[in-house]
Amino acid sequence: xxxxxxxxxxxxxxxxxxxxxxxxxxxxxxxxxxxxxxxxxxxxxxxxxxxxxxxxxxxxxxxxxxxxxxxxxxxxxxxxxxxxxxxxxxxxxxxxxxxxxxxxxxxxxxxxxxxxxxxxxxxxxxxxxxxxxxxxxxxxxxxxxxxxxxxxxxxxxxxxxxxxxxxxxxxxxxxxxxxxxxxxxxxxxxxxxxxxxxxxxxxxxxxxxxxxxxxxxxxxxxxxxxxxxxxxxxxxxxxxxxxxxxxxxxxxxxxxxxxxxxxxxxxxxxxxxxxxxxxxxxxxxxxxxxxxxxxxxxxxxxxxxxxxxxxxxxxxxxxxxxxxxxxxxxxxxxxxxxxxxxxxxxxxxx
Amino acid sequence: xxxxxxxxxxxxxxxxxxxxxxxxxxxxxxxxxxxxxxxxxxxxxxxxxxxxxxxxxxxxxxxxxxxxxxxxxxxxxxxxxxxxxxxxxxxxxxxxxxxxxxxxxxxxxxxxxxxxxxxxxxxxxxxxxxxxxxxxxxxxxxxxxxxxxxxxxxxxxxxxxxxxxxxxxxxxxxxxxxxxxxxxxxxxxxxxxxxxxxxxxxxxxxxxxxxxxxxxxxxxx
Numbered sequence: 001x002x003x004x005x006x007x008x009x010x011x012x013x014x015x016x017x018x019x020x021x022x023x024x025x026x027x028x029x030x031x032x033x034x035x036x037x038x039x040x041x042x043x044x045x046x047x048x049x050x051x052x053x054x055x056x057x058x059x060x061x062x063x064x065x066x067x068x069x070x071x072x073x074x075x076x077x078x079x080x081x082x083x084x085x086x087x088x089x090x091x092x093x094x095x096x097x098x099x100x101x102x103x104x105x106x107x108x109x110x111x112x113x114x115x116x117x118x119x120x121x122x123x124x125x126x127x128x129x130x131x132x133x134x135x136x137x138x139x140x141x142x143x144x145x146x147x148x149x150x151x152x153x154x155x156x157x158x159x160x161x162x163x164x165x166x167x168x169x170x171x172x173x174x175x176x177x178x179x180x181x182x183x184x185x186x187x188x189x190x191x192x193x194x195x196x197x198x199x200x201x202x203x204x205x206x207x208x209x210x211x212x213x214x215x216x217x218x219x220x221x222x223x224x225x226x227x228x229x230x231x232x233x234x235x236x237x238x239x240x241x242x243x244x245x246x247x248x249x250x251x252x253x254x255x256x257x258x259x260x261x262x263x264x265x266x267x268x269x270x271x272x273x274x275x276x277x278x279x280x281x282x283x284x285x286x287x288x289x290x291x292x293x294x295x296x297x298x299x300x301x302x303x304x305x306x307x308x309x310x311x312x313x314x315x316x317x318x319x320x321x322x323x324x325x326x327x328x329x330x331x332x333x334x335x336x337x338x339x340x341x342x343x344x345x346x347x348x349x350x
Numbered sequence: 351x352x353x354x355x356x357x358x359x360x361x362x363x364x365x366x367x368x369x370x371x372x373x374x375x376x377x378x379x380x381x382x383x384x385x386x387x388x389x390x391x392x393x394x395x396x397x398x399x400x401x402x403x404x405x406x407x408x409x410x411x412x413x414x415x416x417x418x419x420x421x422x423x424x425x426x427x428x429x430x431x432x433x434x435x436x437x438x439x440x441x442x443x444x445x446x447x448x449x450x451x452x453x454x455x456x457x458x459x460x461x462x463x464x465x466x467x468x469x470x471x472x473x474x475x476x477x478x479x480x481x482x483x484x485x486x487x488x489x490x491x492x493x494x495x496x497x498x499x500x501x502x503x504x505x506x507x508x509x510x511x512x513x514x515x516x517x518x519x520x521x522x523x524x525x526x527x528x529x530x531x532x533x534x535x536x537x538x539x540x541x542x543x544x545x546x547x548x549x550x551x552x553x554x555x556x557x558x559x560x561x562x563x564x565x566x567x568x569x570x571x
Contacts, residue, residue, distance in 0.1 A: 024478045024490060035439060037479040039491055043535070044475055046439075096535040099440055101473065103496035103533050119482040126480070126488040252439025252476075254393065256540050264537030 026127050030054050032088065035252050038123050040116045042105035043095035046071060047120060048252050049128075050091070051084030057133045057160075057350050058124055059083065059342070060090045062117060064140030064166075066108075066274075067265030069098030072245050072253045074139070078238075078335035086343050087135075088128075092120050094145075096264045099257055108270040110277050114148040121158050133160040133350050137342065140301055140328065143167020144277060147309075151282035161289040161349045163342055164309055166301040166328055170278035175213045177304040178221045182206040182228055185299075195231050202228050215272050225299035229327040232297050236325040236333045283312035290318040291345040295326030295333060317349060371565045380404045382555035383427060383520065387547040389435050394543055396435025400449070402427045402549070407561040414568045421457040426450060431469075435543075441473040445500055455510055463525060465504040471531060472497050502529040504545065518551040 027034050030052045037044045048071050049058070061079075063070040070091035083089055093100050095116060096108055106112070121134055136159055138146035147169035150156045168174045186203040190196050205224050209217045229235060240247060245255055265271075290313055292306040303322065310320050321341045326333035382403060389396035406426035413419050433445040447469030455461035472495060479494030506525025529541045 034477075036477040037475050037494060039479050039481045039494060044479060044494060044496070046477070096537075100535070101441065101475070101496055101539075102535050103498045105533075105535050107536065119480075122482050122486055123480045123488055254437065254440045256542060257440060260534060260537065260539035264535040264539075267537060268535075 028053055030085075033251070034127075036123070036127070038092075038116070038120050040095070040119050041112055043100055043102035043112075043116065045095055045100045045116060045120070046093050046098065046252060047123070048075065048091045049088055049124075050075070050080070050251075051088040052086060053088040053128060055087045056131065057087040057135065057346055058090050058128065059087050059135050059137050059346065060120065060124065061092060062136055062138035062142035062146050063092070063094065063097070064142050065094070065097055065265065066113075066141050066270055067097050067262040068141070069093050069245075069253070069258050071098050072250055072255075072258055074331070075251065075253075076239055076244055076332070078331065078339060082335060082339035083342060087346060090120070090124055096261050096268070097258070098261060099252060099254055100261060101257075108265065108268045110144065110148065110270070110274050113145045114152065117145055117149045118155060118158070125158075135159065135161045135163060135346055137163045137165065138167055139165045139331070140168055143169050143301075144171070144274065144279065147279035147283065150288065151279050151285045156286055156288050159288065161291070161345065162286070163291045163293065163345060164306070165293045166295065166298050166305070166330065167292070167309065168301045168305060169283070169309065170280040170305070171218070171274055172213060172276055172278065173280065173308070174301055174305055175218050175221055176211065177302040178225055178299055179206050179209060181299050181302045181304075182221070182224055186228065189231075198231050202231070213275070215275055218275060219271075222300055225328070228299045229297060232327070234325055235295075235297050235327045238335055239332050241332065280308060280312060283309060284314050286313045287315050289345070289349040290315045291321065291341065292319070293321045293323065293330060293338060293341060295328060295330035296322055296324050297326065298328045298330065300328040319345065373562070373564045375560050375562050377558055378407075378561050379556040380407070380559050381518075381551035381553045382557060383429070384550040384552055385429055385431070385547060386550075387433075387545045389433065389543055389545050391543045394435050394437040396433060396443075398431050398433030398445075398545070400429040400431035402429030402451070403557050404559050407559050408564070409561065410564045410566065412566045412568065423455040425453050425455075427453070439476060441475055441495065443471055443473045445469055445471045447500065449504075453508070459510040459512060461508050461510055461521075461523075463504070463506040463508060463523060465506070465525065466501075467503065468501045469499075470497065471500040496534075498531040498533060500529055500531050502527060504528075506545075506547070508547070518553060519548060520551050521547070521549040523547045
């Protein structure tokens, strides 16, 4: 009986120790670092907030993928040194991405990601104050989520501006643009005698990937786009790149968990479902200040996507920045120019 | 030289009934095993304690023509473990697992190990976890985490002590464990880690196990 009592007491102490970690700690200052989670439809998604909270501005990264990671990839030396001293930056790992965890979750669907984004913004304002100005900084697949969120109801009232980096808000159109750019640029390079055999392979592959696009052809086009970027010497490479994911300095990031989550996304039906996802037709609803950033050599999400957003959105304040030495990961290719444009846009519109 | 080579073999041949021993099974008492472990990666730190029982014990003696004897000892130990690890920024985890350690040792006590394991895990998230209801109200989930099944396997190397260096320490081993958690977003998540293990004999708690002893004689040239 006595032993049973000791066992129950020990178990109670252990559980209270573990649950005791769930105390709300909210930081203020110019160099904060807070980690918290947002739970939505069974998914528990980490949000790491770093930087200058006294600025009154929170820049929320909506990372690419699906299945990428903001804590692992976007939270790099450039964001830390060039953006965080100016504003607070929220690195949110989406469901089935990065360090997100969830054992009882429905099948992945784009609508969940859009709902999750709304909840993350709600929690950011709950924690740090309703007067905080939130700017969305979306990249690639994140552009689809951001566009989906901003064109739904009155959601855009929750944010102050949208920085759309190589955003893919229309997957089907994106595939057509990728193919056209690969063929056009590739043939140009062949005509100029630049890396002829390599470009010929790219062109040959792209020629075979004809509409009506499937997930497989879309996947192959992206692989082809990645290959094309490696052939362009004019693209600047900086920082640790993908290798940075192995850095032990990364805060609240687990490489193997990220890989597992990437697998969860890859083997789900999400990629099939989003093949025809598009928010292009709803873009005129958006009246927010907009900054579109794209890399000159981005074959994955070509400039045409940014042109469409610029043309269709109803905002009176909209700027397009084309980084001349960048591919799809332009924030790493030209970080100084990238973050200078981001900081200026926020400064002008906060 | 030639005579020296043939002498041991000649002794079997001359009187085989005296030298060739038959396979036997004997029932012996083995102590219950206490198995504390230290668990780590570059980011993870934890500990595990288990209670195990030897369920299979096989000893194989191979006599070579040269007169040398080679001994292999195979054992199977079934253990129940309670583990805990903390991976800052990801989660804290308590695990209840059963494992079946299959070891193969040589006569000097060095052994290799393959250990499948199965159990349940309950994670606890390291930061405040917020829920937002349909009306936009925010609340805190104070016990946020996940129940999952966990499985996996470990590969290890160890040393078994016949003359125990102190107290009742029986083995020291190191192993790499690849643990699988299911479900995580309807898929599996993997977590490789290292364990340093020790096994201690609880001599007051004894269980019976059939020890199978085999003798084999190499007749080939």
